[in-house]
Amino acid sequence: MSDTAATLTQDRQKLEMAALSAPAVIFTIAMIAFPVVYTIWLGFQTFSSTGKQTFAGLANYTKLMSDVEFWHGLWITIALFVLSLVLQLVFGVWLALVLFHAKRLPGIVRSLFISPFMMPPVVAGMMWLVILDPSLGAANYILQSLGLPPSDWLASPTWVIPTVALIDSWQWTPYVALIVLGGLQSLPPSVYEAAQIDGASAFKTFQRITLPLLLPTIVTAAILRSVDLLRFFDIIYITTQGGPGNASNTLNIYGFRVGFEFFNIGYASALMLTLTAIVFGAVLAFNRLRGAVAW
Amino acid sequence: MTDAVNTDRWIRWLNLVQLVLAGVIIMTPTVWMVLSSFKPSFEVTAYPPTLIFTPTLDNYVELTKTTPFLSYALNSLIVTVGSTALGLLFGIPAAFAVSWTRISWPAILTLAARMAPGTLFLLPWYVMFRQVGMIGSYTALILSHAVITLPIVIWVLLPSFDAIPRSVFEAAQVDGCSVTRILWRIALPLVASGIAVSAILAFVFSWNYFLFALVLSNGDTKTLIAAAFNFIGEGSTQWGALMAAATLIALPPLVLAALVQRWLVSGLTLGAVKG
Numbered sequence: 001m002s003d004t005a006a007t008l009t010q011d012r013q014k015l016e017m018a019a020l021s022a023p024a025v026i027f028t029i030a031m032i033a034f035p036v037v038y039t040i041w042l043g044f045q046t047f048s049s050t051g052k053q054t055f056a057g058l059a060n061y062t063k064l065m066s067d068v069e070f071w072h073g074l075w076i077t078i079a080l081f082v083l084s085l086v087l088q089l090v091f092g093v094w095l096a097l098v099l100f101h102a103k104r105l106p107g108i109v110r111s112l113f114i115s116p117f118m119m120p121p122v123v124a125g126m127m128w129l130v131i132l133d134p135s136l137g138a139a140n141y142i143l144q145s146l147g148l149p150p151s152d153w154l155a156s157p158t159w160v161i162p163t164v165a166l167i168d169s170w171q172w173t174p175y176v177a178l179i180v181l182g183g184l185q186s187l188p189p190s191v192y193e194a195a196q197i198d199g200a201s202a203f204k205t206f207q208r209i210t211l212p213l214l215l216p217t218i219v220t221a222a223i224l225r226s227v228d229l230l231r232f233f234d235i236i237y238i239t240t241q242g243g244p245g246n247a248s249n250t251l252n253i254y255g256f257r258v259g260f261e262f263f264n265i266g267y268a269s270a271l272m273l274t275l276t277a278i279v280f281g282a283v284l285a286f287n288r289l290r291g292a293v294a295w
Numbered sequence: 296m297t298d299a300v301n302t303d304r305w306i307r308w309l310n311l312v313q314l315v316l317a318g319v320i321i322m323t324p325t326v327w328m329v330l331s332s333f334k335p336s337f338e339v340t341a342y343p344p345t346l347i348f349t350p351t352l353d354n355y356v357e358l359t360k361t362t363p364f365l366s367y368a369l370n371s372l373i374v375t376v377g378s379t380a381l382g383l384l385f386g387i388p389a390a391f392a393v394s395w396t397r398i399s400w401p402a403i404l405t406l407a408a409r410m411a412p413g414t415l416f417l418l419p420w421y422v423m424f425r426q427v428g429m430i431g432s433y434t435a436l437i438l439s440h441a442v443i444t445l446p447i448v449i450w451v452l453l454p455s456f457d458a459i460p461r462s463v464f465e466a467a468q469v470d471g472c473s474v475t476r477i478l479w480r481i482a483l484p485l486v487a488s489g490i491a492v493s494a495i496l497a498f499v500f501s502w503n504y505f506l507f508a509l510v511l512s513n514g515d516t517k518t519l520i521a522a523a524f525n526f527i528g529e530g531s532t533q534w535g536a537l538m539a540a541a542t543l544i545a546l547p548p549l550v551l552a553a554l555v556q557r558w559l560v561s562g563l564t565l566g567a568v569k570g
Contacts (some may be wrong), residue, residue: 013474014396016454016475017392017395017396017398017474018392019390019475020389020391020474020475020478021387021388021389021393021401022394023384023389024385024386024388024401024405024406024445024449025389025401027385027445028404028405028408028442031408031416031420031438031439031441031442032404032408032411032416032442033404034419034422034435035415035416035418035419035420036411036415036416036419038419038422038423039415039416039418039419042418042419042422046363048542050480056506076386077533094313095317098310098313098314098317098493099314101306101307101310102310102311107553107556107557109554110327110457110554110557111556112318112321112322113317113321113557114552114559115321115322115325115549115552116321116325118499118501118548118552119325119503119545119548119549120503120520120544120545120548121503121505122503122504122523122527123328123507123523123541123544123545124324126523126526126527126538126541127324127325127327127328127538127541128324129329129527130327130328130331130534130537130538131324134436136340136344137340137344138327138344141343141344150529164403167506170320170321170324174321174538178559197427202306209367213551227410230412231412231413231414233412233413233414233505233506234505234506237505237509238505238523238524238527252412252414252509255412255415256414258505259414259417259418259421260417260421260510265418265422268414268418269418272412272414272418273415275412275414275415276411276412276415277321279411279412280407280410280411283410
């Protein structure tokens with residue numbers, strides 16, 4: 001084959017490859033990139049009650065800075081994020097260790113363990129709504145049988161965020177556990193053997209060897225969960241719609257309500273862009289962290 | 296020596312206890328939901344809650360009688376199957392091209408889109424779809440849900456395509472096969488199981504997705520998830536029907552997930568962890 005013929009086939013191949021990616025790329029640009037640019041533009045607009053649109057510059061963003069609901073939503077979002085992430089990572093690592101030492105797991109057991117996060121979050125919300133009902137729910141019955149005071153759970157402004165964190169952790173701790181389990185299974189067994197020969201205790205082995213080696217996997221799990229936790233929506237919207245009062249009004253819920261209940265499209269766009277920046281900021285920060293703990 | 300054996304047995308027993316404990320915590324709420332859905336209406340809200348009761352299908356009957364449950368289910372099926380098909384149609388060739396050329400930005404683009412909060416696109420979609428009169432159409436719903444399915448398909452399939460030895464393709468190329476032909480005739484059969492897993496995961500996450508249908512559907516095209524509010528109703532008297540609805544909505548994803556549980560981990564982490 002001559003050189004020109006070779007470059008010709010190479011060019012053709014490049015073209016064919018581009019054609020194969022094209023539908024996905026064009027779809028994403030049409031459905032995501034273009035709308036996001038449109039949102040950025042909308043963020044600079046204000047809409048009067050008659051629907052008249054005017055360019056407002058940074059007005060929506062200055063409004064954001066002085067909006068008490070925004071800062072409240074940011075605080076709720078961060079509180080829910082930190083609480084849920086800590087719960088899911090701690091119990092996820094614990095569950096992964098338990099599963100790891102169980103050696104053989106029948107398919108049915110695996111299916112049961114993945115069932116919480118394979119069901120729709122909306123269904124999880126519906127089911128916990130019934131279990132956590134303040135007057136007739138099974139949860140309070142159990143608490144009272146144990147001699148503990150009942151709680152108002154989702155109906156309590158104080159407890160609604162911890163309760164939502166609990167529901168989400170019930171759903172996603174097994175997911176974190178499966179990721180960490182994958183990490184455990186890929187660790188070289190020679191590491192443990194060396195520790196055993198040295199007579200290290202189980203706890204010491206975990207603290208000094210397993211945990212540091214697992215850190216990159218744990219950070220990966222943290223990234224995957226953070227993306228969902230920072231834009232928390234489904235469980236809250238189905239159970240409390242941000243209530244009681246505004247006690248569970250996360251930024252995503254707040255932005256959604258500003259946009260689709262109050263139809264303040266300009267301000268909602270500014271809110272959602274801010275939340276998006278927070279999500280990507282967190283992902284980048286965790287990615288840095290993953291680089292730092294890699295081995 | 297016997298000491299060591301005893302310690303070993305004790306540790307294994309302790310681990311089993313923890314495993315059972317975790318299993319009970321994980322399963323109890325779901326079991327409670329299913330049990331409640333079979334309780335006679337006066338027992339669902341009984342306090343203290345009852346465990347022994349005569350199971351009945353009344354709640355399921357009431358659900359189908361008082362709500363258009365079946366038409367919501369059909370809507371969910373149309374949107375989910377449509378968006379999964381679209382995700383596969385766009386995602387399979389894209390994953391193949393990314394794996395072959397090692398030019399990864401198309402894959403990263405779809406993933407970044409998936410990481411942004413859905414409300415970010417929902418606002419402009421709403422404005423745009425309203426302008427062309429597509430609010431409430433299946434097309435709008437399927438297109439929006441394909442944003443969920445596309446990155447799943449691409450990222451689940453990438454490792455499968457990567458696993459095919461290059462020599463297989465190179466041999467086909469020497470024989471004069473075009474790239475498209477290599478994808479269809481050689482690569483696709485080799486990644487069939489990966490395609491099945493990606494299709495099931497795409498189906499599950501499209502089925503479970505709440506936000507888009509909440510805004511983009513109307514009374515006729517409402518999906519089961521978006522209709523969940525209709526089942527919650529007012530007061531606690533409808534708990535039986537509510538739990539019946541919850542059970543039925545959760546059933547398809549749970550059954551499908553059970554089928555592919557073995558391959559789920561690497562798929563669910565979008566390739567971040569080799570499971």
